[in-house]
Amino acid sequence: MTDFVLIPGMCHGGWCFQELTGELRAQGHAVHPLTLTGLGERGHLLHGGVNLDTHIQDVTGVLAAENIQDAVLVGHSYGGMVITGAADRAPERVAALVYLDAMVLGPGDSCWTLVSDQERRWYTDVVETGYAVRPLPFFDPRATPHPLASLLQPLRLTGDLGHIRRREYVYAAGWDGPSPFTPVYRRLRADPSWRTHALDSGHNLMRDAPQDLVRILLGDQAGADRVTG
Template identity: 65%
Template sequence: MTTFVLIPGACHGAWCFDDLAATLRGHGHGVLAYTLTGVAERAHLAHAGVNLDTHITDVLAAVAADTDDNHLVLVGHSYGGMVITGVADRIPDRVDALVFLDALVPRDGESCWQLVNDEERQWYLEVDESGYGVPPMPFFDDRASAHPLASFLQRIRLTGDLNRFRRRDFVYALKWPGESPLRPSYERVRDDPSWNVHELDGAHNLMRDNPDDLVRILLDAAQS
């Protein structure tokens, strides 16, 4: 049995994985879906100091408390790619595989801000009255909340690269309405033979738009 650790993207909570988590559990796997500090149902914990390190620590603590499994598959959606990269770097002995679900793939010293396009960066700058919350897009789920700006700006610090893990998958959504801010990450790994790269018919929320193909990819990634 594998334990899938599911990390949402900006402004979203673990609820965005509800259907996916139920399907994976139906296949006999464990699932830990986690809402990051300062976001969604944990929005009351938001403050100016919540950053990428906060979110990495969130997941490390949740994994330590909820599972002793050493066969973890980390799945990060969008911004969640930053988080799973940091988590994997800190507990490499427990991580078997990583799946970047239309997500950022950072290298040491890079931030979310650096990896996305100008359109995405403009959204980050449209902070709310708090001065540190990036408001959800109008088309986001009603449960979405502002996202801590500092988590987009902080550079990740890594001690190793992703090649030490058995398997790395990148799942790219083909139906962005314009230029995808995840395209630079996709192009970073697309031609690397050590990665498994998938292009799926669907918009950014592939959990909703193409759940069947996504489940197939995740189950395959879990096979040792």
Template identity: 65%
Template sequence: MTTCVLVPGACHGGMVITGAADRVPDLVDALVYVDAFVPRDGESCWVLTDDRQREWYLSVAETGYAVPPLPFFDPRASAHPLASSLQGIRLSGELSRFRRRDYVYAKEWDGGSPFEPTYTRLKDDPQWNVHALDGKHDLMRDAPEELLRIVLEAG
């Protein structure tokens, strides 16, 4: 069996790595979610987030279909299709089938984190390794050493 670690799944990328791992579980050993959504079957970003984030999702006025990057995102970020935030994910198995699952939470969101419900759900679950790092949403920029340590431990 060939294995790989899908890392990082940041923000909306949590939906992506969950779906990819579900489709090819024999190729996945561990998952690392970096301030990201961790969906269960049928859930979408829309369902998993808070009202403030939903308001941002609906700010598609310029294109009518694409959500603009948040002001604090990297200037190279581009708009994201609204439909990808509304569509529920379809999963055939549980995340518990993977050897390791890590969740990395960013503690310094202005106005509260839309990922706090996910963090709260996972932090006391013994099947998860949960980390809360000092930094804003872009932990790859704000806490690179700590994030690298977590990724290497997961591998």
């Protein structure tokens, strides 16, 4: 049995992993789909101080409370920042990192510093309080505003992630237009310490390619570096 901890991207909650969660649990694994502070059913906790550190603590708190020792942390999009920070803060509890069309940041990076001007314009479309970014119109109706401070705060790391035995990147090759994650995928594909996968899917891999994700998460390496789906 493997413990999977699933971290959604901006404006989403644990609900976005529903099909993936069901598939993994049906095969006997423990799955923890998280909704981060200030989002979804935890939206009432939103305030100006909810930042990246808060979301990292959401993950490390679950690892400690559930006494998880060898977690596979899975982060979609913005969730890549969160799993990187959680692996740094609780290295003894994390065995693997899987990034789903996600940000892979280094020390001092933030979402704001790495994204394009187009995405920065989105980030500045905040709700009336100024605390959160509005969901984009095409998002799932369940999407909620995302804490702005989490996008502005630089990632603080105490060391590198060389202790993580397994690091994988799943690239969505089916974007309608250029993908902002293409440079990340190309960089990691050339790095022998990473294993990369490309799926013929849009950015919402959990909705569009759940069966492919199950195979990747359970260690099927046949599709690595090949567009499938």
